[in-house]
Amino acid sequence: MARTVWDSTVGKKTVMAVSGLIMLLYLVVHMIGNLKIFFGPGEFNHYAHWLRTVGEPFMHYEWTLWVIRVVLLAAVVAHAVSAYQLSRRDIKARPRTYVHRKPRAGYATRTMRWGGVILGLFIVWHILDLTTGTVHSGGFETGKPYQNVVDTFSTWYGNAVYIVAMLALGLHIRHGFWSAAQTLGAGSRARDRALKTVANVLALLLTAGFIAVPVGVMTGVVS
Numbered sequence: 001m002a003r004t005v006w007d008s009t010v011g012k013k014t015v016m017a018v019s020g021l022i023m024l025l026y027l028v029v030h031m032i033g034n035l036k037i038f039f040g041p042g043e044f045n046h047y048a049h050w051l052r053t054v055g056e057p058f059m060h061y062e063w064t065l066w067v068i069r070v071v072l073l074a075a076v077v078a079h080a081v082s083a084y085q086l087s088r089r090d091i092k093a094r095p096r097t098y099v100h101r102k103p104r105a106g107y108a109t110r111t112m113r114w115g116g117v118i119l120g121l122f123i124v125w126h127i128l129d130l131t132t133g134t135v136h137s138g139g140f141e142t143g144k145p146y147q148n149v150v151d152t153f154s155t156w157y158g159n160a161v162y163i164v165a166m167l168a169l170g171l172h173i174r175h176g177f178w179s180a181a182q183t184l185g186a187g188s189r190a191r192d193r194a195l196k197t198v199a200n201v202l203a204l205l206l207t208a209g210f211i212a213v214p215v216g217v218m219t220g221v222v223s
């Protein structure tokens with residue numbers, strides 16, 4: 001049964017929609033959490049510590065965080081695998097013209113594909129930068145995310161990487177949210193305008209909220 005659903009195009013699109021919505025929920029929470037940086041190092045670092053102790057004493061130190069990490073990893077893998085397989089299907093199904101040239105994929109499809117690749121690379125960079133400190137520009141210190149974030153946005157390439165990724169994220173969510181709503185059956189002639197507005201507002205708020213952090217450091221509001 002699960003196999004039949006997964007093998008169908010609708011099944012893969014449903015996996016994309018659900019995994020995308022899980023990641024979207026995480027991003028809304030992450031963006032709001034990041035804005036705490038404007039309240040100073042004490043509050044921001046305390047928030048990062050709380051992320052590791054949440055659920056105690058039932059949960060052990062970092063257990064809740066690990067549950068979130070596993071769910072997110074599963075969502076990223078499911079999203080990427082189904083995107084890749086759907087795109088292979090799409091290419092195979094495309095009619096060949098008499099000159100044997102394949103027609104190019106549409107604007108939205110190309111934006112989603114390249115946006116997805118940029119975001120995948122960004123996530124790897126971001127974890128190596130602010131979670132493990134492997135590619136971090138300053139003296140990375142575990143448990144001191146405020147200073148780590150300030151160090152990241154004190155280099156031109158740190159700002160460039162994050163701002164480009166956040167713009168790609170905005171475009172990806174704008175189209176992705178809309179597609180997910182269609183796949184999950186929320187679309188209808190009456191609702192389509194409202195859904196488009198929700199997609200635009202969500203994309204704009206997330207992009208602006210995330211970009212506020214590098215802009216805050218660049219302007220000296222966060223230092």
Ligand code: HEM
Nearest residue numbers: 030034048069123126130131145149162169210211213214
């Ligand atoms: C300007 C934008 C962003 C800033 C300043 C930022 C900041 C941070 C910081 C400081 C951490 C480490 C938190 C800690 O260890 O307590 C973190 C972790 C993380 N962020 Fe972001 N983030 C941004 C955008 C994003 C985006 C767009 C995504 C996803 C596409 C993302 C996904 C993650 C993930 C998956 C983790 C790892 C959580 C973990 O396993 O510990 N972040 N971020």
